Amino acid sequence: MNNNDLLPIGTICKVKDDKKGLYAIVGYSVRTDNDYFDYSCVAYPIGMLSKENVYLLKKENISKIVFKGYENEKFKQYSKVLEDVNQIVQNKVNKGQKISNKDTFNEVVVDLFKKYDIEVE
Numbered sequence: 129m130n131n132n133d134l135l136p137i138g139t140i141c142k143v144k145d146d147k148k149g150l151y152a153i154v155g156y157s158v159r160t161d162n163d164y165f166d167y168s169c170v171a172y173p174i175g176m177l178s179k180e181n182v183y184l185l186k187k188e189n190i191s192k193i194v195f196k197g198y199e200n201e202k203f204k205q206y207s208k209v210l211e212d213v214n215q216i217v218q219n220k221v222n223k224g225q226k227i228s229n230k231d232t233f234n235e236v237v238v239d240l241f242k243k244y245d246i247e248v249e
Contacts, residue, residue, distance in 0.1 A: 134207040138197030140172050141190045150194060151183065156210055157217070158184050164221050166214070 135141070139153045148171065155168035165184035170176045 134210055135167070135190075135193070136197030136199050136203055138195075139193060140195040141169075142192040142194060143185065144189050144191040151185070153185075153197065154182070157213060164217055 134156070135153055137153055137155070140150050141153065142149075143151060150172040151169040152172040152175070153167045153169050154176070156166065158165040158168050166187045167185045169183050169185050170181055171183075174181070176182060
């Protein structure tokens with residue numbers, strides 16, 4: 129797997145140094161007060177029993193893709209936008225700068241959707 133490729137929601141993966149089993153990717157771009165994660169995931173096949181069962185995951189911690197989720201044209205367009213957002217946020221993290229909600233989704237994403245001529249439903 130190319131570490132720059134965005135995995136679709138529904139992808140089932142194994143995580144490095146984790147003996148618990150499999151995880152299903154259920155979301156993207158999660159930030160905490162002092163870190164940034166590429167994916168949110170839940171244990172597979174259990175799913176989300178409560179918000180405490182959602183785990184945060186960085187791309188580099190994925191050891192194996194067991195099943196790749198569904199991809200269509202909308203996903204491909206969205207992944208371009210998300211890659212740009214991730215780069216903006218990662219640059220700030222690397223510089224030790226604070227990450228705001230504006231950086232992760234609001235105005236930045238709207239501008240990127242316009243850049244790639246993507247309609248939002």
